[in-house]
Amino acid sequence: MSTPSAPAGSVTPGRFGGKVAIITGGAAGIGLASARRIVAEGGRVVIGDVDGAALEVAATELGAAAAVRRCDVTVEDDVEGLAEAAIEEFGRLDVAVANAGIGSAAAITETDLAQWNQVLQVNLTGTFLTIKHAGRRMGSGGSIVATASLNAVQPGTGVAAYCAAKAGVAMLIQVAAMELGSAGIRVNAVAPGLIRTALTEGMFSMPAVVADFEENAPLGRYAAPEEVAAFITFLASDDASYVSGSLHLVDGGAHTKRYPDVLTHVNDFLAELSGPE
Template identity: 35%
Template sequence: MPRAIFLKKETSMFEGKVAIILGASAEGGSGWEIATALADKGARVAVAARREAGISELARRTGGIAIKCDAAADADVKALVDRTISEFGRLDIAVLAAGSPVIGGICEIGDDDLERATAINYYSLVYFLRHVAPVMADGGAVLALTSLSATQVSPGYAAYAAAKAASQCAIRYAAIELAPRGIRVNAISPGLIESPMARAVIDIEALRHAMYKEIPLGRGVLPTEIAATALSLVAEHSAITGQSVVVDNGMSLRRPPFPEEIPAEAYQHGATSAGY
């Protein structure tokens, strides 16, 4: 009997809560696993991404709704939030898992790539906060996925890392601005995530070896592990706000591999999908 009561409590941990997860179209990816975990714990979820196919299937599995949304388009993000409120009547949790690595050093990256890196990895967070905060229930939670590259130099990712660093800075400011309403704002800063996006790294032996040798626990982080941390940060009992929580199996204790340590052909093939 006590065990049954415990399981019921765990299952209904987010009962009655409504969550948006933006960036959830890749099956088995971090956004997908966060949405699944929230739904499993009782939340009603609105899942969103630029690609409809993935989120339609995720919505079917979680009993939620799927909304096409480009995280780098302010109007799309507003429409996502408006639709969620229209469907569910409230918003308690908002997770921004969208992002995209953009390759290029400071002296070589073109303006188009610089703008793309900034739009998807920083402007998206500003748009997200701008539209979710005013309608979020007091005591709610906002979470964004950033990147270890924001604090650990990863050569070749200058624009991407700078945009993620800007997001981590914005998280701290938003935490202060929204604190009077009890809304907590945090980030997860992952190292290498063993997600569908990272298959190009994991499947190439030279790249895999270069990555793993710099990770004390010897492997990347699983999306389910990202989801477990996410749930702890958005839960009502959390006392954490304004933080970028590193989830990396110890990668930040060392460093990402440098390009010269990776065969050129392997680096070019897999670098855009590193996912950190």
């Protein structure tokens, strides 16, 4: 199992000076890595997450440059409150990172409707609500970045709900870019491959599936959250001032090959756990 190299890129002091961001799913993984980078580059952040304990830890780490709010992205009042908190706490809103997400693994014929709905509500509806309420409060120069996935463009067995939701995000950001462009607001998305986060810890309990991901990525490894955060903050910054409506693959080249058969790996893993009958 290959470990990621040191996170690419160095911070640019002052790049987010005077700017304020909201980040959903911001208390861990890619979201927290993005918050750290924005703060390190002079910005202030309001982090939303459903994990109250993780929010407290993030608030302590980031100090006065950060505020935290419990935010369930499937609840519109929560998302609107997160966007409004940026105005209340720091007086403005310049950047929104729609990062909250969940996954699932089940064959289509075995997927419960409730499971399907939950994956779409968090990953797609949550992104829609973040764009809606951030877009209402941003002025010219604003930037919205959504976390999609390699599964937005590459199908995989056992991940139908996740693939559908992330493909929806890829189209949603294009429509949002068209609608918000006249207000000077840019909208983009990143599409990560395998990144080691809390969301993917289930995969990392199965060495065979990680090895399959590594084999199918030309760079031969998975990535750290900081590597995705580096690209998110580029898109969020004025360095990407003429970039909008684009889905950017951050996957080590994995889209050039095939997606691992996650469902078979999961079934094999469960069979090993249960032992011989």
